[in-house]
Amino acid sequence: MKLGVSLAQIYPKLGDLKCNIERHIEIIEEVKEKSQILIFPELSLTGSNLMDLTVDIAQTSDSSLLRPILEASKYIDIVIGLVELGEDGNLYDSAFYYSDSSLKSIQRKLFLTSYIGRPKYFASGNRIDFISSRWGKLGIVIGQDILNPLVILPFIRSGIKVLIVMDNNVSVGYSSSGTGISKSYVDLMSLLTAYARFYSFYVVYMNRVGFEDGINFFGGSCVISPSGEVLASCPYFEESVITLELDLETFRGNSTFLNFDKAFKLVRDISYEY
Template identity: 30%
Template sequence: MARTFKVALGQVRPVLGDVAANVEKHLAWAARAREEGASLIVFPELGLTGYQVQDLTLDVARPPAHPDIQRLVAASQDLDIVFSFVEESDEHLFYVACAYAAEGRMVALHRKVFLPTYGMFDEGRYVAPGRRFAAFPTRFGRAGMLICEDAWHLTSPYLLALDGAHLLILPASSPARSVQDEEGFGSQSFWRKLLEVYARLLGVHILFVNRVGFEDGVGFFGGSFVMAPDGERIAEAPVLQEALVTAEVDLTLLRRVRYTTPILRDEKPELVLRALERWLVRRDASAFPARDEAEEGCRP
């Protein structure tokens, strides 16, 4: 495994509903990343479809074997490519998915687990939730993928780190909200602070790639970055504009951080498991009382 590698962040502006055009842009940007010496390029959430797909879901959804998807997979012979699309399963269920392609094959596929249905978001109306978080091997060590809202839940990066992930890959479609003077947008500031905590507590590199552009009046701020295990941002893209940003990732830093601050080492997952089991039993007992108690409550 290489001690360092160059990563490219493909902060693109997708065309809503035009999969063919977005595939071409991904291929062109992958070629640029290859020319700049990158070994891995990461694109944003739903970079192949646009975010506000809603009633376009049937039109833009693709199974992994579809030619549009396989063109990007084929382009990964000498450059690992992470891209996101609306996946259609064999059962005709639809997911927000993220694929990791390397050496001309799809190495891993993550389906977004947490679908926001608050504020401007209504994802659960159109797509199904994924059911698992799992790390997988790459030539840069074990990696794990999260998609936007997944990262707003503590369990997601925690489970991936316990599964051995050294690298967290995080495509997003995060809107620009709450303009601030020094920190840019409020949503941008939140992502920086949140991922700094994860990087430091879990001792992982994080690749956050957010899209730009406008859809149905919603603007996406970009601001993609690479964060080291010590919480430092080693590269960052501008806001509100497309950009291809490269950064050198030093994997030896992870070794040093996990030695000097061994928080992940000292975790006690068996304690968490026992506590969750007790909590689930209490919750189920509260939601489904014994028959006699239920009948008693119905008597006049």
């Protein structure tokens, strides 16, 4: 089975929902004929360094402002990032998965980083959901949640085919490669390549570009195959939309080291007091 996937590496206008929704619709129109899933970065509708704007631009899951995106999902599955006003009154850094003119799944960010004061505004999500699509199971992880190995464990166990990582990766640190790429990006790529390679799924890494108050987002969104190969990538620094086809038949069986029942038992039985 083949899956056509599009990656929209955009430069959102900070706190300008209307403008960002228009941009999303433009891109949807552009790719809907040639692709089955279109993925945007974390907080794609809002931008990242929102401060008090977080409160101002939050949307409930049934917000009428999001209707054009919902309706466009008649043609193509769409994954967006936004500030969600939850039914509990809390704000979440969320990813919405739209398909067949409905909101099929919401994944909220699970672990909040202290970076640029976000915890003050956001509450943390408390569940991990799979998306059962016509192409098999998909998973969504937001930002630095990917750094917690236990977060991807349920995805590995259930044999997902594609892991979508929606990020706002800030360019930080000097890598020793001397190739002009930020250390934060180089380190993350090593991790994602290892995940894809050893746990046998595609990783769709979706980052954004641009500056917000001096903070740079690097871009470099890409698709990594289950053999650990980067199949296609967006450029660094520049807005870009790429489309490619994933061959979902190319999966290897899980290895013996993924014997979870044994691993759970060992983790449970270990003594943490030294």
